[in-house]
Amino acid sequence: MKRTVFSGGTIITSDPAGRRTSAIAIEGDRIVALGDDALALIDGSTETVDLAGNTLVPGFRDGHCHPLLGGAHLAEAPIWGIANIDELLAIVRRYAEEHPDREWIRGFGYLPAMLPRGRGEADVLDAVVGDRPVWLTANDGHTGWANSVALARAGIDASTPDPPHGEVVRRADGSASGALLESAQELLRAAAPPIPHDDMVTGTRKALELFRSNGITWGLDAMATPEDVEVAIDVAGSDPSLPRVAVALVARPDEWREQRTAFLEARERARAAGPRVKVETIKFFADGVIESGTAALIDEYTDQAGNRGIPNWTPVGLTEAVTAFDKDGFQIHIHAIGDAGIHDALNAIETARRRNGGRDRRPTIAHTQLVQPEDLPRFAALGVIANFEPLWAHLEPTMVELTIPRLGDERSRWQYPIGSMVRSGAKVSFGSDWPVTSLNPMEGIAVAVTRQTPRGEPPGGWLPDERIDLDTAIHLYTSAGAYQSFEEREVGMLAVGLRADLVLLGADLDQITPLDLWSVPVERVWIDGALVSG
Numbered sequence: 241m242k243r244t245v246f247s248g249g250t251i252i253t254s255d256p257a258g259r260r261t262s263a264i265a266i267e268g269d270r271i272v273a274l275g276d277d278a279l280a281l282i283d284g285s286t287e288t289v290d291l292a293g294n295t296l297v298p299g300f301r302d303g304h305c306h307p308l309l310g311g312a313h314l315a316e317a318p319i320w321g322i323a324n325i326d327e328l329l330a331i332v333r334r335y336a337e338e339h340p341d342r343e344w345i346r347g348f349g350y351l352p353a354m355l356p357r358g359r360g361e362a363d364v365l366d367a368v369v370g371d372r373p374v375w376l377t378a379n380d381g382h383t384g385w386a387n388s389v390a391l392a393r394a395g396i397d398a399s400t401p402d403p404p405h406g407e408v409v410r411r412a413d414g415s416a417s418g419a420l421l422e423s424a425q426e427l428l429r430a431a432a433p434p435i436p437h438d439d440m441v442t443g444t445r446k447a448l449e450l451f452r453s454n455g456i457t458w459g460l461d462a463m464a465t466p467e468d469v470e471v472a473i474d475v476a477g478s479d480p481s482l483p484r485v486a487v488a489l490v491a492r493p494d495e496w497r498e499q500r501t502a503f504l505e506a507r508e509r510a511r512a513a514g515p516r517v518k519v520e521t522i523k524f525f526a527d528g529v530i531e532s533g534t535a536a537l538i539d540e541y542t543d544q545a546g547n548r549g550i551p552n553w554t555p556v557g558l559t560e561a562v563t564a565f566d567k568d569g570f571q572i573h574i575h576a577i578g579d580a581g582i583h584d585a586l587n588a589i590e591t592a593r594r595r596n597g598g599r600d601r602r603p604t605i606a607h608t609q610l611v612q613p614e615d616l617p618r619f620a621a622l623g624v625i626a627n628f629e630p631l632w633a634h635l636e637p638t639m640v641e642l643t644i645p646r647l648g649d650e651r652s653r654w655q656y657p658i659g660s661m662v663r664s665g666a667k668v669s670f671g672s673d674w675p676v677t678s679l680n681p682m683e684g685i686a687v688a689v690t691r692q693t694p695r696g697e698p699p700g701g702w703l704p705d706e707r708i709d710l711d712t713a714i715h716l717y718t719s720a721g722a723y724q725s726f727e728e729r730e731v732g733m734l735a736v737g738l739r740a741d742l743v744l745l746g747a748d749l750d751q752i753t754p755l756d757l758w759s760v761p762v763e764r765v766w767i768d769g770a771l772v773s774g
């Protein structure tokens with residue numbers, strides 16, 4: 241069996257003690273030795289890799305992302321990350337001109353901070369595309385923006401009631417403005433043609449190639465349907481050069497009882513298709529996002545009297561559904577952002593544990609943005625993994641212009657308590673939420689360590705007590721993800737016997753300043769011991 245020995249740089253094992261080692265040897269898909277033991281294995285047939293002073297880490301594991309949906313969006317109008325309204329409109333206009341055959345013009349990922357209160361107006365889009373439906377989705381995924389033709393096709397007008405758990409934003413005269421919050425986006429989804437299977441397959445492959453080139457060797461797709469499982473299996477099920485994928489199926493408040501059979505069948509199909517795609521997780525949206533005023537808050541929004549957000553479930557409904565899927569042996573994964581959303585999610589998990597009895601269940605709350613102080617110790621007590629998207633924990637424009645004004649100063653300080661959560665003894669994992677934000681793990685690690693923008697603002701970091709050290713940040717983006725996927729005995733650290741998922745970073749992380757972490761490139765990636773990128 242081919243043996244490769246890596247040495248000559250900083251090797252971060254990501255084990256719980258944060259140990260470094262001088263060398264690592266792999267054979268086939270496994271790590272077989274570390275340190276001097278690895279060097280002693282070098283003989284005439286050994287391939288050696290000189291790290292040239294750079295850093296080797298375990299493959300990154302993205303505990304919450306959307307390669308399926310994000311992949312599908314790669315074929316749409318390229319508005320991802322656009323923060324300027326004129327630029328956005330120019331892109332939409334050009335895309336419509338270049339794609340005369342597209343019945344609907346769609347796009348994902350504009351930054352809502354460029355719009356008043358984060359909400360778009362139909363006539364602004366009408367001015368660039370007036371003859372076809374246009375439907376854009378903000379990068380948070382919780383806010384839609386339609387032009388007048390799209391509103392008409394979906395039958396949305398002044399007489400359309402707000403659907404449960406959603407809002408058709410209206411002008412002063414009661415007519416639909418073009419902004420659709422939360423479940424109101426379903427009105428558009430019902431009218432628009434579905435994304436073709438082939439587009440999904442092509443897009444998902446592109447997305448996973450992007451993950452791989454960023455050093456991500458496993459990701460949890462956190463919003464899928466049973467049909468999407470076929471796409472995931474088609475793309476990643478038999479290609480060992482791609483990251484492994486876990487898929488979380490979304491349970492909906494009004495139909496989860498009917499969904500149960502299809503979810504169990506999808507899990508069986510994935511188990512039969514082999515180990516590279518797993519369907520063992522059910523996703524729930526407890527609430528929305530703070531930026532658009534839909535995250536569920538215990539006290540009202542500071543800038544909007546009477547608004548406490550839009551919980552997607554009643555507390556009883558969420559508890560019932562979580563308990564039922566937990567009983568089916570699924571892992572629970574709950575999007576929860578507001579302090580009330582997180583409180584309800586913890587309560588639901590607590591009840592499911594009590595009713596269904598002891599087992600190793602590793603429920604996960606994703607995003608974990610606004611945690612009221614009395615709920616923080618409950619993560620450790622209940623064995624709930626707090627999944628953070630660390631890149632979000634700095635003073636970027638959405639945070640400064642939309643989020644903090646909506647929360648006020650006191651509550652704003654409860655956001656993304658990564659350091660407190662680690663110190664409380666809770667399990668914590670990291671993710672990107674791509675395509676919501678960049679999938680580059682080094683950017684998230686830079687923020688986790690500094691709580692600063694790439695330019696170093698604010699000095700000392702935003703909420704500096706919530707900073708963590710570099711080794712912890714890497715641990716949370718690697719080993720912790722293996723724990724989240726029940727694979728910590730198999731992968732996630734550089735330890736003898738584990739699978740050799742490795743990433744070579746283009747710098748010595750022990751020598752650079754923390755702010756330089758923002759721009760450390762991923763140079764080469766190995767999955768199961770095989771070089772797959774670089």
Ligand SMILES: [Zn+2]
Pocket residue numbers: 304305306462673676
């Ligand atoms: Zn997400």
